[in-house]
Each structure stands twice: as structure tokens, then as C-alpha cells.
Amino acid sequence: MTAAVGQLWPAAVREPWDGGSRLFAAGDRAGYAGHLAAYGPLPGHEPLGTLLAQLQASGLTGRGGAAFPAGPKLAAVAQAGGTARYATRPSGPVLIANGAEGEPLSFKDATLLHNAPHLVIDGLLATAQSVAASAIYIYTAAGNLDAVAAALTERPDAAGVILVESPDAFVAGQASAAVNFLETGRALPVDLRRRLADSGFKGLPTLVQNVETWAQVALIARYGADWFRAAGVAGDPGTRLVSLSGDVPAQQVLEVPGGALLTDVLATAGIRHDAVAAVLVGGFHGRWVRPEGVVLSVNDGTAGLGAGLAVRPGAGVLHVLAPGRCGLAATADMVDYLAGQSARQCGPCMFGLPALADVMRRLASGGSGGAAGRGAGARGLVDEVGRLSRLVSGRGACHHPDGTVRLIASALETFADDIPWHLAGQCNSGHAGHAAVGHPVGNAAVGRPGVRDLPGRARGEGGRR
Amino acid sequence: MSKDSGRDRATRLHIDWTRCDGRGLCAELLPEALSRDDWGFPLAAPGRLAVDADKSNVPLKHSELGAAADAVKLCPVLALRLTRP
Amino acid sequence: MWAFGRASGFASMLLLSASVLLGILTRSGRPLVRLPRVSVSLLHRNVSLMAVVFLIFHVGALLLDSYAHLGLTDVFVPFLGSYRPFWQGLGTVALDLLAAVVVTGLLRHRIGQRTFKLVHWLSYAMWPVAIAHSVGNGTDGTSAPVVAAVVVVSVAVVAAVAWRLSAGFLETARLRQLHGQWRRP
Numbered sequence: 001m002t003a004a005v006g007q008l009w010p011a012a013v014r015e016p017w018d019g020g021s022r023l024f025a026a027g028d029r030a031g032y033a034g035h036l037a038a039y040g041p042l043p044g045h046e047p048l049g050t051l052l053a054q055l056q057a058s059g060l061t062g063r064g065g066a067a068f069p070a071g072p073k074l075a076a077v078a079q080a081g082g083t084a085r086y087a088t089r090p091s092g093p094v095l096i097a098n099g100a101e102g103e104p105l106s107f108k109d110a111t112l113l114h115n116a117p118h119l120v121i122d123g124l125l126a127t128a129q130s131v132a133a134s135a136i137y138i139y140t141a142a143g144n145l146d147a148v149a150a151a152l153t154e155r156p157d158a159a160g161v162i163l164v165e166s167p168d169a170f171v172a173g174q175a176s177a178a179v180n181f182l183e184t185g186r187a188l189p190v191d192l193r194r195r196l197a198d199s200g201f202k203g204l205p206t207l208v209q210n211v212e213t214w215a216q217v218a219l220i221a222r223y224g225a226d227w228f229r230a231a232g233v234a235g236d237p238g239t240r241l242v243s244l245s246g247d248v249p250a251q252q253v254l255e256v257p258g259g260a261l262l263t264d265v266l267a268t269a270g271i272r273h274d275a276v277a278a279v280l281v282g283g284f285h286g287r288w289v290r291p292e293g294v295v296l297s298v299n300d301g302t303a304g305l306g307a308g309l310a311v312r313p314g315a316g317v318l319h320v321l322a323p324g325r326c327g328l329a330a331t332a333d334m335v336d337y338l339a340g341q342s343a344r345q346c347g348p349c350m351f352g353l354p355a356l357a358d359v360m361r362r363l364a365s366g367g368s369g370g371a372a373g374r375g376a377g378a379r380g381l382v383d384e385v386g387r388l389s390r391l392v393s394g395r396g397a398c399h400h401p402d403g404t405v406r407l408i409a410s411a412l413e414t415f416a417d418d419i420p421w422h423l424a425g426q427c428n429s430g431h432a433g434h435a436a437v438g439h440p441v442g443n444a445a446v447g448r449p450g451v452r453d454l455p456g457r458a459r460g461e462g463g464r465r
Numbered sequence: 466m467s468k469d470s471g472r473d474r475a476t477r478l479h480i481d482w483t484r485c486d487g488r489g490l491c492a493e494l495l496p497e498a499l500s501r502d503d504w505g506f507p508l509a510a511p512g513r514l515a516v517d518a519d520k521s522n523v524p525l526k527h528s529e530l531g532a533a534a535d536a537v538k539l540c541p542v543l544a545l546r547l548t549r550p
Numbered sequence: 551m552w553a554f555g556r557a558s559g560f561a562s563m564l565l566l567s568a569s570v571l572l573g574i575l576t577r578s579g580r581p582l583v584r585l586p587r588v589s590v591s592l593l594h595r596n597v598s599l600m601a602v603v604f605l606i607f608h609v610g611a612l613l614l615d616s617y618a619h620l621g622l623t624d625v626f627v628p629f630l631g632s633y634r635p636f637w638q639g640l641g642t643v644a645l646d647l648l649a650a651v652v653v654t655g656l657l658r659h660r661i662g663q664r665t666f667k668l669v670h671w672l673s674y675a676m677w678p679v680a681i682a683h684s685v686g687n688g689t690d691g692t693s694a695p696v697v698a699a700v701v702v703v704s705v706a707v708v709a710a711v712a713w714r715l716s717a718g719f720l721e722t723a724r725l726r727q728l729h730g731q732w733r734r735p
Contacts, residue, residue, distance in 0.1 A: 191481040346482035347506040351726055355503075391502050394520040397483045484663065487722055488579040493586045505579075505722035539591055541576065543663045 021255050022231070022239050023215055028115055029147075032154040035118035042122050043221060051130045052078065055217065057225035059237045064098060064173070064210030065285070065315040067298040070217065073207065076197035078131050080205035092134035094201040095124055096182070099140030099148075099211040100166035100173035103283040104337070105317045108241035109211050111253040113144040116215060117151035121158050123214030126221040127207070134204065136161045139178050140211070141168065170284075170341035174398050175208040176200075177343075188343045189398035210315075212241055232258030235299030240316055242296075244269055246280075247322035261308065262294040265318065277323040277429070278414055282314025284334050285403025287410035288327060326429040328418055331411035332357070332364035338404045349401040352392035356408065359384050366425040366454025382419065385412065426451050475524040477548050478533050480507060482521065484544035491536040491545060498523055498533075522548060552618065555611030556689070558604045560696065563684045565601035566648070567703035570677050572597055574710045579721040595655070602652055605645065637686035640679050647676035677707065 026038035056071030077093045097120055101109040113120065124136050138148055142165050152158045164182060166172050172187040179200050181187040193199075200206025209217075216238060220228050229237040236258030245251045248271055256265050262281070263273050278288050281296065295308035321327055339353035363381050389405040396402075412419065421428045428451045478491070478498070487505030502508045509523045525533050525547075537545045572594035581587050609625055612618040620638075624631040626646065629639035654661060654669040685692070685700055713719060720726075 189483070191483050347485060347487050347504055348482070348502065351504040391508070395480075395482060395506070395508075396521075397481070486579075488587065489721070490587045490591065493588050504725050535588075538659070539588055541579075541591065543659065 022219060023112065023116055023119060023212070023241065023255055026116060026118075030116060030118065032118055032151070035116070039119075039122075039219075039222060042126055042218070045129050047130065051126060051217075051221055054220050054225045058220050058228040059225075060213070060216050060220060060228065061236075061298050062210055063212035063216065063240055063316065065282070067312065067314075070209065070213060073197060073209070074127065074131070076195075077205045077207045080198045091204060092132040093205040093207060094135045094137070095128055095131075095133050096178060096201070096206065096208040097124055097136075097138045097140075097211045097214050098173060098175070098178055098208055099138060099144060100178060100187075101141055102166075102168075102170040102173040102341075103285075103315055103317060104170075105245050105280070105283050105319050106243045106315050107245075107251070108243045108253045108316050110141065110144050111243075112212055112215060112241060113140060114147045117148050118155070119215035119218045120148075120211045121151060121155065121161065122218035123216070123221070124161065125157060127214075127217060135201070137164055137182060138162070138211075139164050139166050139182065141166055170338070171343050171398065171400055174400075176398070178208055179206055188345055189400075191397045212316075233297065235259070236297040240296075240313060242313065242316040242318050244318045244320070246318075246320035247275070247325065248320050256296065259295055259297045262289070262291045262296055262311075262318070265296070266291060266320070271320065275322060276320055277325060278321045278327050280317065280319040280321070280407075281311050283317035283319075284338055284407060285399070286314045286317060287311060287406065288321075288331070288414040289410070290414060324429060326364070326418070326427050327411060327415040328360075328422060329364040329427075331407065331415075332360040334407060335360045335404060338400070338407075342400060343398070346396040346401075348392050348395040352388055353401060353404055356385065356388050356392065356404065359388065360408065363419070363422055364454075366422055366427070381423065382412065421451070422454065425454055427454050474550060475526070476530060476533070477522040477524050477550070478536070479522050479546050479548045481544045481546070482506075484542045486542050486544075488541050490539050490541065494532045494536045494539070495525075495529055498525060498529060551611050551615040555608055555615055555618065558607035558611060559684065560699070562601050562604035562608055563680060564699065564703065565597055565604060566677060566680055567707060569594060569598040569601055570673060570707055571710050573673065574714050577714070578719055598652060598655070602648070605648065609645070634687055637683055641683035641687055644676050644680035644683055647672050647679065651676060674711075 026034045030038065052071065052074055055074055058071070060070040061067040062070060062073070080093070099109045099113055099120075101107070120138070124138075127133070128136055138161060140148060140163075145163060145165055148163055152161055152163065166178070166181065167187045169187060171177050171189060172181065174189045175196060176190040176192055177187045179196060180190050182201060196206045196208060198205060200208070216228070232238050239255050239257050242254050242256055242265065243251075244254060244265075248269060250269075252269060254265060254268060256268075262279060266273060266276060266279075273291055276291050279291050279294075280286055280288050281294070289309070289311055293308050295310050296313040297310040298312055300310045300312065321330060335353070335357045339357040342349045342353050344350045359381055363385070385408060389408060392401040393405040394402060418427065418429060478495070485506060487501065487507070489501055489505060489507075491507050492499040492501050498510055498513055499507045500510055507523075509520055513523060514520060530547075533547060537547060572590065575582060576587075576591050576594045579587060580590075582590050585593070609620075612620045613622065613625070619633045620631065624638065624642060626642065628642035628646070629635050631638040631642075650669050651673050654666050658666045681700060681704065684696065717723060
């Protein structure tokens with residue numbers, strides 16, 4: 001699924017990239033020659049200090065979702081050096097490019113690997129040189145293997161890079177799961193005693209970063225921190241890729257500056273903000289927001305954004321919900337999926353997510369929480385969501401349950417107005433007869449335009465509460 | 466404030482969720498620190514943790530350290546360990 | 551010595567049977583009436599160690615007894631004995647298995663959960679072999695008290711194993727049934 005290459009939001013970046021893309025400057029599916037023509041050669045061997053200083057100064061944060069600062073992460077790995085478990089083997093750090101992209105709504109990593117794999121490889125090689133890495137892995141989904149393999153064969157300097165196919169599972173992209181897969185063949189998150197930067201793959205210091213992060217590193221290695229910071233804002237410099245999907249004219253990948261206004265990004269894609277009821281920012285572990293005034297920034301408290309609400313972009317997913325679509329139903333579908341994607345290692349997640357999915361389903365389809373009286377049942381579902389959320393978050397080896405809880409909380413907040421309708425067995429999200437996402441429409445609208453009955457509505461209940 | 470700083474310095478009981486099967490021996494040995502959730506898994510007692518605190522590392526009182534060491538030894542699936550800050 | 555050897559063997563067999571029952575109870579995660587889970591676990595361990603003590607008495611006494619024709623190799627290497635080599639050999643096999651189970655049990659924290667568990671499952675092999683040895687090897691193997699005891703413990707262990715394999719075995723089984731079997735709507 002390779003989306004069209006998007007345009008950078010014009011005003012944000014100065015030359016030589018003015019109006020053009022940074023990550024896709026070599027064009028669609030660029031080969032090594034095209035890559036070198038666009039970017040020039042990678043700087044020769046430089047001591048660790050140079051690259052590290054540039055990364056620290058650049059303010060680059062991870063593009064895989066967690067947004068951990070890249071400079072400090074590299075510093076930690078470089079410092080850890082030292083005591084390998086197996087003294088007879090090379091003991092340098094292990095670098096892993098994570099292109100697993102288990103998030104179903106995300107396709108920017110696939111797009112990057114198909115069109116600009118050489119940037120990813122450059123980032124890995126530049127870092128490998130400076131820390132004397134002992135191994136380099138590219139861990140990515142089946143659909144991207146051919147493109148990456150072709151890029152690797154084009155360059156003799158990448159001879160040691162090991163390409164590994166990641167399993168098609170949501171949690172396969174989690175950092176410790178990736179390392180676990182490379183070690184044991186099981187892409188399951190691990191309860192780490194020490195952080196990966198100190199002791200990861202076979203006890204060696206391990207640096208796992210999203211493929212886009214490595215591509216950004218390649219650019220910083222060439223052009224420096226100041227150049228990088230010329231795009232974006234102080235608290236969120238540089239550019240990032242976003243996967244735009246949902247109720248949009250065409251799915252596409254866009255490259256946007258840090259601190260971009262969500263409505264501007266949507267406008268670039270030809271989406272008017274009255275065609276948007278809500279946007280899911282960050283993916284299935286992200287947040288639903290109403291687009292007005294929202295700024296996509298990793299730095300929640302960035303001054304100078306005006307009155308905008310800063311929302312962390314996560315893995316760069318922007319999923320649009322049109323008016324007439326039921327956000328609660330869409331969320332219930334997502335929670336179903338997330339429950340099914342539990343690694344099933346940790347009890348609270350394995351049992352709690354299906355319980356949450358069950359409650360969300362009842363909320364979305366108009367149930368009122370059981371045989372209890374109207375008043376008790378009405379609050380019951382929402383309270384139960386809260387109770388289960390508190391049981392589930394923070395009690396697992398990874399943040400899968402936490403992300404799911406965050407999604408649910410944002411849905412209940414953003415679609416708060418819909419909840420009383422749903423508890424009364426109706427949905428008011430839009431035009432009469434327009435089906436909610438994935439759910440059959442119940443009876444025809446009951447005399448109120450845009451309102452329809454939900455399948456779970458009990459008989460004999462009147463209209464709105 | 467002093468309670469918080471005391472909590473910060475306390476030895477903690479770390480739960481490895483990938484191993485825990487909710488057998489409940491730890492909750493028997495540390496009834497003030499742990500209860501069990503809907504499915505039998507250990508849950509830090511209310512008041513033991515700050516609101517957004519890490520639920521996988523339960524702070525222990527000094528008087529509980531012996532019992533906690535026993536819990537670590539007796540856990541049938543080796544899901545517990547003690548961590549010092 | 552001979553009598554002591556037989557008696558301690560009999561005691562060991564009873565204690566091993568009790569240990570298997572307690573082990574199955576431990577695995578269920580259930581308390582035993584007023585006995586908390588922790589105590590069930592410790593009782594299982596202590597009864598096993600007592601069984602080992604009586605096993606040592608049993609083997610020791612028979613080594614020292616000239617009538618028994620038990621050599622030191624026979625204690626560890628099965629089926630080479632001069633007296634009823636097959637049934638005697640079963641005893642040796644049971645001892646070897648028990649040694650593995652007990653040692654890994656005591657060193658559980660050092661060897662890790664997976665290895666411990668795999669070896670511990672050998673208990674289900676060790677017990678019937680020990681029972682067969684009791685019946686086939688001892689001169690009292692077919693005497694009334696021994697037969698009675700063997701029947702009682704066998705019924706108990708078979709019932710416990712059937713319980714072990716049943717759906718409601720774990721204390722938490724019912725709590726987890728609804729959500730563990732998550733099906734997409």
C-alpha cells in the first residue's frame with residue numbers, strides 16, 4: 001500500500017527544500033543513484049561526538065510513537081558499551097530499524113521504505129560508524145522486504161545489514177518485542193530488568209528506532225542540527241510523516257512540520273474542516289479530537305502556539321471521521337481489534353481488554369447496561385469503563401493496555417454529547433439513514449432528523465433521556 | 466510530602482506481568498499492600514500508590530520486607546522480585 | 551534392618567502420594583479450608599522432603615542389610631540388581647526421577663521456571679513407578695495392609711488427576727471464563 005508522495009506544507013521550510021519534501025526529495029522509488037543526486041554523499045567517518053552533538057542539538061524525537069529524544073537515546077547506547085554477555089563475540093551496540101508498522105492505520109513507514117530506503121540505510125550506517133556497532137537489523141513487514149532488499153543490494157557499504165521480516169501483529173512493533181523476535185522468534189513484549197540501551201539483544205546495548213527516525217538521522221548527519229530546526233517549531237523541530245486515512249478523498253502520506261495546525265494539514269489534503277467531525281490522532285493508541293485549534297506537537301506545553309491545543313502526533317496517524325459517522329461505534333470496533341491483538345501474556349490485558357471491548361460494544365450499540373433501572377443502568381456503562389480502565393492501565397509488560405485506555409477515554413470525552421443518546425438507545429451522529437461505521441441501522445429515524453435507533457435499544461424506552 | 470518521599474526511597478515489589486498467573490500467594494503474605502483484581506491478579510492497595518504511579522512496582526513498608534522476601538521465594542511462577550531505588 | 555527398610559519404604563510411598571495430592575492442590579491456587587495457599591505450597595514441599603528422608607532410610611537400611619542383596623550401583627542404575635531386577639529397577643527409576651524433581655524444586659530460582667516445570671512434570675511418571683515398585687518388589691507387596699494402602703492412595707491420586715484435568719480446576723477459572731474466551735461479535 002504505497003500512498004502518493006505528499007507535499008511539505010509550503011511556508012514552513014527554507015531552501016533548499018522550500019516547498020519540497022525533505023524525506024522524498026529524491027522522488028518516487030528512488031534508486032541509489034537518484035538518492036545520491038538529491039542528497040549528496042553521506043559524510044565520511046566521523047567520531048561519535050560529532051553525530052551525537054548534532055542529534056542532541058537537533059531536538060529530533062522518535063517517529064515511532066513514543067517520541068523519545070534521539071540524541072539522549074544514542075548517548076545512552078554509546079555509554080553503555082562495555083560488558084557483553086559473551087566475551088568472545090563482538091560487543092558493540094546493536095542497531096535496529098523498526099519498520100514493523102503493526103498499526104493498521106499507519107502506512108508511512110511502508111511508503112518511506114518503498115520510496116526512500118537509502119535514507120534509512122544511511123542513518124543506520126552513519127550511526128554504526130560512530131558507535132562501532134556490531135550488528136544492524138532492518139525489521140519490517142513482508143510487503144516492504146523486496147524494496148529494502150533491492151536497496152541493500154545497490155550498496156556495498158550496506159553488506160552487513162540484516163533484513164528480517166516482522167510478524168503481522170499489532171504488538172510486533174513494540175521495541176522489546178522486536179528484540180525478542182530477533183533473539184527467539186517470538187514477537188512478544190518482555191518485562192525488562194534493564195533498558196534496551198543498556199542491555200538488549202543478547203545482552204548488548206541496543207538502539208531500536210522507527211525507520212523514519214533513522215531517515216531523519218541521515219539528514220541531520222548531512223546537513224546538521226540548525227538545518228533540521230529550520231522546519232517546525234522550537235518544541236517540535238523538523239518534519240514528520242503522517243498517514244492520512246478514513247473519510248478522506250484519498251489515503252495519502254504527508255510530510256508536515258512539527259507544530260503544524262491540524263486544520264492546515266487537512267486543508268493541504270483537500271479536506272474542508274466542515275467535512276470532518278473528529279480526527280483520531282496517533283492511531284489506535286492515540287486520541288480522538290475535534291480538529292479546530294489542534295496543533296500536532298510532541299511538546300504539550302510549547303509556548304508560542306497561541307491558544308492551540310497541542311496533541312502528540314504519536315506514530316503520525318490521522319484518521320478522519322466524517323459527520324454522520326458514529327465515533328463511539330468506530331471506537332468500539334477499534335477496541336475489539338485491540339483486545340484481539342493482546343499478546344496474552346499479562347492477565348490484566350488479556351482479560352481486561354475484552355471486558356472493555358464488551359462494555360464499549362454495549363455502549364456503541366445502544367445498550368443501557370442491563371436489567372438495572374434506567375438511572376442505574378445509564379451511568380453503569382460509563383462507570384464500568386472507568387473502573388476497568390483503572391484496572392487495566394499500567395499493569396502489563398508493555399503499554400498496549402494503556403494505549404487502549406487512552407483511546408477509550410478520548411472517545412468518551414470527544415463524543416461525550418453522543419453518550420446520553422446512546423444510553424437512550426439512539427445515535428445522533430448524523431443524517432437519517434446513514435449507517436454508523438460497521439453497524440446496521442435499527443429502525444428509521446424517530447421523527448428527529450439525524451437521529452436513529454440503535455440495535456441494542458430496549459423496547460418501550462422513550463426518546464432522549 | 467514526606468509520605469511521597471518515603472515512598473520514593475522504599476524497596477518495591479516488582480511484578481513481572483508476563484509470568485504472573487494470579488495465584489494469590491503474594492496477596493496472602495502482604496495483605497496490606499496487595500489485594501486481587503477481578504481475575505485474581507495482584508492489585509496495589511488503594512493509598513499505597515500515588516494516583517498515576519507505577520502499578521507494577523509496589524512500595525513496601527519496612528515491616529513488610531520479610532513477608533515480601535517470602536513472597537518472592539514462594540511465588541509459584543517466579544513473577545516477583547524486589548527492587549531497591 | 552530388613553523390617554526397618556520395608557517400613558520406611560512404605561512410609562515414603564505414603565508421603566509421596568500425599569505430596570502428589572498436595573502438589574495438585576498447590577497448582578490449583580486454592581486454599582485448603584483454613585490453610586492459606588502459602589501454607590499449602592509449603593506443606594507440599596515439606597511432605598516431599600519427608601518422603602525423601604524416609605526414602606534415604608529405606609535405601610540405606612537395605613544397603614546395609616545382607617539379605618536384600620542391594621548394591622550401591624543398584625541405587626542409581628536400574629535393572630541390574632540380583633533380587634527381582636525388574637521391580638527393584640522400578641524403584642531405582644522412581645528414585646532417579648524423584649531426585650531430579652526434588653533438586654530442581656530446591657534450585658527453582660537458579661534454574662528458571664521453564665526447566666523447573668518441565669522436570670517437575672516427571673512427578674506424574676515417578677509416582678506410578680514408585681507404586682508399582684512397592685507392590686512388585688516388597689515381600690509384603692501383596693499383603694493386605696499394603697494393598698489396602700495402595701488402593702486408597704491410587705484412588706485419591708487418580709481422582710486428583712481427573713480434577714487437575716477438569717475445566718473448573720483453577721481457583722480463577724470461573725472468574726476468567728467469560729473474558730478469556732473472547733469471541734468477536
